[in-house]
Amino acid sequence: NLVLAAEGRSNYQLVVPDGTGDERIDKSLHLAARLIQAAFKASGFELPIAREGGRAPDKPGIYLGATAFALQNGCDPAALEGWDYYHKVVDPDVVIVGRDHAPPPVPAGLGDRAFFYRMATVKGVADFLRMHCGTYFLFPGGTFIPSAAATPRKDFELLLTPDIEYKPMERIEVPRDLQLRKHFFVVYNFRNTKECSLYDIANNLFPRVDDAYFAHTYDKAVPASKYRQTHPEYFALQGGERTTQNHYCISNPGFQETLFQWTKQWLDLGFKSVNILHQDGFRPCQCADCAALYGTGTDWGEKLWIMQRNMAERLWKEHPGKTFLMVPYTVTQNPPASFDEFPSNVAIRAQGTNLEAFEPWKRFEARRNLPIPRGFASGLHNWIANQSSSYTPQRTPLFVEQQVRMFHANNVTATTRDGQGYMFGLEGPTFYVFGRMFDDPEKLDAKTLLFEFCDAAFGNAAPSMRHFYDALYDSIEIYALYLSTHGIAWSYTDIYGRRHKAIRDPFRMLGFLYPPRLLNTLEQHLAQAEAQARADKHKARLRLVRRELDYLKATLRVVHLHHAYEIEPNLAARDRLLDAIDARNKFLGSIFTFRPRRQGDGASPAPIDGWDHVLFPRPGHSPAHLRLAYNDYGNPFENTAFNWDTAAVRSAPLPGTERQTALAAPGAVSIDTPLWDTAPAAELKPAMPSGKTMPATAFRVLHGPEHVHLLIRAGLARGQSAFDDAGRDGKMNGAEAVDVYLAPDPAREVFYRFTVGPHPGSKYDAARGLIADQMHPRFNLDDPDWNGEWTYESRLDPRGRLWTALLSIPYSTLETVRPTEDATWRVNVARTHVPAPDQLEQAIWSTLGSTRNVGDRNALGELIFRAGIET
Template sequence: MRIAVLSLGLMLLAGCSSFRAAPPCFIISGGTSNYQIVIPAAESGGRLQPLLQQAAEQCSTLLQRGTGVLLPVVTEDQRDPQRPGIYLGQTARARELGLLPEKFSLWEHQVLCRSGELFLFGDDRPPLTAGSGRVHYTSVHLGSVKALTVFLEKFAQTAFIAGDAEWISILPQDCISVPEGFTFRAVPRLQYSNGRVTSMFYDLGNGLLPAPWYGCYGGHSHNVAIPPKKYFDSHPEYFQLFKGKRVSHPTRPQYCLSNPAVRELIYQELLQHLDAGYEMVQLGASDGFIPCECEPCRELYGQIPVAKPGEDGFRNDPAWGEKLWIMHREMAQRLLQDRPGKRVCILSYGPTLQPPRTFTSFPENVTIELAPYRENLQPLWQKFAVRDGFVTYIYNWGGYQREGMTPHFTWEKCRTQARNFLKHNIKGIYRCGFGELFGLEGATYYIWAKLLQNPEQSVEKLLTHYCQHAFREAAPEMEKFYRLLDSRIALTIPGEPKNWDDPALLDGEAPASPANYRLLALRYPPQVLAELEGYLRAAEQTAPELELCQKLLDFARLEFDYLCLTAKAVQACNELRRTLSPEANRDLIAAVLARNQFIASQKTTRDGTRFAPLHGRAIFGNSLVSDMYQNGTLSALLFGPLSWDAQWWQDKQMLLAGRDMDTRAEGEYLLPINCRSNDKLLNASGVTVKCRLAENEFQVIFTIPGPRQFGGDKETIIVQLGQSDTGSPLYWYSARLKPSGVSHSQLALTDRDNNGQGSVYRPREMKGQKPANVTIQETEPGVLAIMHIPFEHFSDSPKPGQKWIFNATYSRSFPEENFEGIWNYNIQQRNWRHRWDLPGTLTIAQ
C-alpha cells in the first residue's frame, strides 16, 4: 500500500496517479450507490454534532447535484451494517479500526480509504465555553469537515466558489471513486486566516481556517481593557493629556501609559481572555496612536522623544514605539509566570511598525503580528529571537483602500505575497477586508487562497478551473474579462497611505487626494470599459441557467455597473478640471446623476442605512449606503462633487465650476466650498447670490431665506473681486451678516508662489478710499445682505462687456447648522487651503 503524507502546500496537487494500480472503491457509479454518510452518534458528537450533520447533508446534496444520486445521512448508531459508509468525524468505527491518532495537530485532517469504506476525520474540538446552544463554525475546530472538502475537491470535481449550498460548484459526473488504501494526511502550515466570515465550506475548503483558540480583538486591545464609558468620568487620569487637559476619543481612546493602573488594566484584560480558555491573546495599542503629553509619559522607560508636544514630529517620534515595545514585552514576561503555556500576540503596527531598538529577544510565549507585512522590514526582524514566530494583518482588500469599491489586488501580488509568507514562515493571517466584490474579485479571492497553499501553482490553471466551475459555458468570456481586469488593476500611481494609524485619516480629515481620481481614470478609460462590457455581456448571453452561474453573473453585473458609472463620473470630473467648460459641467452633472440614481435604486435594509442582500448575501461588503456615494472610506473617499446631489444642480440649472455671472442675472445658488462637505444643509438653506451695478459701487446681494439669528454674528459673507487682464490686485472682502464694517484684504501670494499651500491674502491699506460696508434688509422671504464695494477701489470703473474676477461665499455656524457655500467651486482643490483659489467670472452687462 502506498501512503501519501502531504503538507498543505502540496495538498491540492495530490492526484490519484499514485494509486492507479489499487482497485478503486466506487462510491457512486452508473446512477446508483450503496454508500451511506455516517456521522458520530449524538451523544459522542457533542456540540459539534449539528455542524457535522450540516456538513454531511450538504455533501449528500452536492453529490446528488453532480451525479443524480442522493446518499442517506445517518448517525453511527443508526447505520446499516450491511452497507459501506463515508464516515465523517471521529467516529467509533474509525476508532475501532485504530485509524485515529492519540492526538491531532492543529487543524490536522485525514482522508483514508480502508476495505471499501471512506474515513474523513481530523482535529475536531468543541467551543471554549460550556453551554447547550448551537455553535458557529468559527468557534470550533472542524478538521473532519476540512477533510470532507479535500475529498470533494480531489474526487468529486468540486470547487468552493463563493459560499455554501448553491454557491458550491460540482461538475456533472457518472462516477465517483477513491483508490483502495488511499491515505491523505495534512497539517496546515497556515494555522488560521481570520477575517470576514463567508461560510463553513468556502472557508475550510479554501484554507481560510478560523482560530477559535485565539483571543483576537481585530487589532487593538488597550481600548477594550479601558473603555472610556466605564472609566473616563471616574478616572480621567487614565487617559491622554492633550494641551493640558485629559481627553478621550469615542472610538480610539489614548492613554496615560506611565500610570501603573493603566498598565495593570491592560494586563488584566489579557488574563481575562486567557482564563476564558483562549490559548493566545492579542496585545496592541489603540488605533490612531497619539502620545500622552504628561512628563512621566515623556520619561517612561528612559526613552525620551526629541520632539516636544505641538511639534510636527512629536507623535511620530520613535521613542513612543519603543516605550510600547518595552511595556508589552514586560507584560509577556509577567504572563510567562502567571499563565505558563499561554501565549500573547504583540501587534507591530503604527508606532511599533519598526522592530524594537533596545532589545533583540522576546519571551518564548510571544508571537509578533506584522500589520502590515512589509518585505523591506523582514531583514530587520532576522536578528530577533521570536520563538513563537510571526503572523500578519493584511490590507489586500477593503473599501478603505484608494480603489474603494472597485477591484484592488492583482494575481501577481497574490503570488508574491504567498511566496513571502512561505519564505518567512508566516503562521496566521488576519484579513482586513475581503469578499466585498465576489462578482469582480471572486476569482482573485480563489486564486489567492490556493496560492497560499502552494505559491508555485499556475495562476492560469487556477483561473480556468474557477471559471469552468463558476460559469461553465461562459467560462472563456469570463476568463477574458478577468484577465483584462487584472491587467488594469496592475496600473498604479504613487500616493498609497504610508500609515493606516494616521488619526486624521481615521477621522476622515486627511487631505482629499486627486490621486484617487487619477488612479480610477488611468485604469478604466472608456475603451477599456467598453471591452470589459463586451466580455461580460457575451458571458451573460452564453451562461447556462444554473443557479450558481446566474447568481455570480448578477453580482458581476451589479459591481461592474457601479465601476463603470464611478469611472465615467471620475473621467467627467477630470475633464471639468481640465477645461472648466459649460459642456464639461453638463457632462459631469449627467455622470454624477446617473451614478447617484444607480446607488439610490438598490434595495436597502429597513432603516435605509445599508443595502439589502442580493441572492441572500451582502453586496459591497455590507457597506453603508452613504459610504458608496463616496466610493468607500478612509483613503478611498472621492468626496464632492461625486457625493453631492446632482439632481439639485440639474433642477437649478447650475454649473459647478467655470461659472460666469451677468450683472443682470437673478440670484444663483451656492455649492459646498470644501470637497469634504455635505451639501444637504447648504441646499436646504436656499441661499443665493447676485451682483448689481449701482451708482459708483458694486452691490453683491446675498438672499438668505428665513429670519436672521444670533444677530448675524454666526454668519459670514465673503466676496472676491478684481479686474481681469489689468494686473490689478484681487481683493477680498469679509464681514458678518449685520450692518458693519468690512475687512479688506488683497492677494499677496498665489498658490504657486506659496508652494502649493493655497493663496495668501493680507490686509489692505485703504489710503483714504471709502471702505466697503454691509447693509441688511429684513424681507418677507428672509434677509438681504448687501455688500457695497466702491468702484474707487479699482484702477478703473466697470465697463459694459468687461470680464471681472468674482466669487462669493456664505457660511453659517449655528449650533445645529454648520455649512459653508461658495458660488464658483474650486474643482481643482487638493485640500482646504485651496477653497478660494479658483474664482469665476463676472460679466458687466451691456
C-alpha cells in the same frame, strides 16, 4: 481505486457519530453529511445518512467526525492541530475526521467578538469533495460554521446554490491506499468576523477559534467610559489636563496592571493566544513620569516595546505554553532598539501585505541570529482601497499568489484582514486563488487556479471569461503590485523630505486603471460569455458579473466625462457629465429595493435571478455607500462629481475660480480699523438654491506683518440675539457658525480650518495634512486635536441684525511667512445660518455648483495678496 459510486448507483452510506455531547457539532457534522449527499446526488447517486449505532452493517460507509470506527483505525483527532484532518481508506470504508470542538466560553460583558467552532471535519469533507468528486466552492453563502452567536440554517440549500459547482461524475472513486494527514500552516485566516461560510472553510479562510485577537486592545482593557471618572490618573496628561479620550499614562502602575490583567484573562479562559495593540492615533502623555519612563527620551515606540516585553515575561511565567502576539503599529512600527531578544511566548504581527513589512524584522532577527520565538502573523490590507473605491477590484491572482508564497516562506501562521473585499464577480478568481494557495503554496499557482475557477464557474463560457479576467487584471496589475494600500509605490518622499501618496486624486486613479478601451473590451467578452452559457448556475454567476461590470462602467463614465469637462468646461461637456451622473444614480436605484422605514432610506440589495442571497451590493450597504457619498479611509469621494446635485448644477452658471484680494495693513487691526471699508467684500452664495432669501454674508481680508485677518459680516434673522457658548473645539454642527478653510502653501497639501460662532467663546480649529503616517485614521482628514494660536473677536448688533466676526491668525500658526506681492493662497468661507430651531440654511463663497463642504479642495478659491492702500 476504490469505487464509491458508478453506473447510477452507490452502495455507500454516510455515517456520523452517535453524539458528541455538543448539539452544534452534531448539527454541523450532519450538514457536512448533507453536503456529500448533494455532491453525489448531482451525479445521480443517492446516499443515506445514519448515526454510527444505526448504520446498515452490510454496507460500507463514509465515516465523518470522531466516530468509534475512526478511533479504532488510527484516526484520532486529538492528535491533530488546528484545521488538520485525516482522509483514510479502511477498505471498503472511508474515514474523514478532524478536530471538532467549541471555542473557549467567554463570560458576558467581555465584548461581542465572535469565536467560532473548529469544525476541521467539515474542512476535510470540502477537500475530499474537491479532490475526488468534482466539487468546487466558488462564492460565500452565509453561516455554515457555528459560533456562540450564529448557527447555520436548518434548510441550508446545498444542491442548487450557485455558490457550489458539482461537476457531473460518471464514477466517483478514491485511491484504495488513501492515507492523508493534511496540515495547514495557518491557524486562522479569517475573511469575516461575523460569519463563517462553507466557502471560507473550503478555501482556507479559517475563523478565530481559540486565539483571542482583538486588534486594538488598550481601549478595550481600559475604556474611558469605565475608568475616566474613578481613575483619571490612567489617562494621558495633555495640555495640563487628563484627557477624556482613550489615550493613556503608560507609566502609571494602575494602568499597566489593568492592561495586564485584562490581557491575561483570555489565557486564563483557555485561549491559546492573545494580542496587544495600543490605540489608534497614539498621543503621548505629557507627565514627567512618562517622559522619564525607561530612559528612552521621546522615543515612545521604544517605551511601548519595553512595557509590552515586561508583560510578555509575566505571561510566560503564568502560561508558558501560550502565545503573546505583539502588533507593530504607528509609533511601534520599527522593531525595538534597546533589546535583541523577545521572551519565548512572543509572536509578531507584521503589517504584512507586502514583503517589505517583514524586512525590518528579518534584520532584527539577524542581530544575534535569533528568530522571533513564535513566528509571525500578518495583517492584510489587500482590500482596503487606495484612491480607487472598495467597489472596484483591488488585487489580482498574480499578486495573491506571490503574497501567500511570501507568507509561507516567512513563517506566517495567522492572518487578519482589514477590508473584506466586495466584488465577488469581478474579483472572484482573485479571492479563489488567494484561499486555495494556502493548500500548497509551493506547488499551486495562480494560472492553474484561475482556470479551475473559470471552468467550474462558467462551464462552456469559461474561455470567454478567462479573456475577460485577463484583460481586467492586466489593466489593474500595476495597482495591485505597486499603487495599492501598502504597495511599494503607494507613497514617496519628495526632495524636501515630505511624505506623499503617489496618487491623491481618486478620479485620476480610476481613470488611469479603467480606460474606455478596457471597458469596451470587458463588455465584449462578457456579452460573448452570456451568449455561450447554458447551465442555470453558469448564467446566474454571469448575472453577478454583469451587475458589477455595469456598476463599474457607470462609475467610470462619470470619471472620464468629468475629465473631459475639466479640459473643456462648456455647457455641452457639463450636460454630458450631468447626464452620466443621473444615469449612474438611476442604475443604483435599480439594484436596490425600497421599503418605507422610520429611519434610513429603507433600501436593501435587489435579488439577482438564480441566487438565494445577494453578493453585490452586500447586505448593509446602501445606495449612498455605492454612490461613494462619504470620505472613507484613502477614498475621498464625498466632494466629487458622484455627489453633485445635478438639478442645482444645471441651473447654475458655469463656475469659475472665485478670487478675493487681501490688502496690506501697516498697523494693528481690529473690527473698527478704517481700512476694512477699502478692502473688497466677497459675497457668499446660497449653497442650496430656494425661494427664500438668506441674510447676506460677506468677508474681507487684510494682511499685516505677523497676521492674516479675516472680517466676516453676517446678517441675522429677526430675534436672533443670544447664542450658546460651544467652547474651544466644541461641536457647532447645525449651529450658527462661520467656517474658514485656508491652504497657505500651494506646494503643500496642508489645510487649516477655523470655525467660529457668534458667542466669542465658540471657536474650533483643525488641520489636515500634518499627519504623515498613512495608516493613521486621520491621515488626510481634519485633525481636531490640532490647536493653533489665533484670536477671535465677535460683535453682535441685534438691532441692526448683524454679526461681525474677526479672525486674526499668525503666519507662524500656518507654518508660513507673510505673503509677498501677488502671492496666492487657496481659501473658502462658508456660513451656517439657523433662523429658527427647525431651519438650517447654508451659504458658501467658492462653489462648483453643488459644493456643500467648505473643505472641498476642488472648490477652493484664490486669495491674492496686494500692497493695499495706506491710510
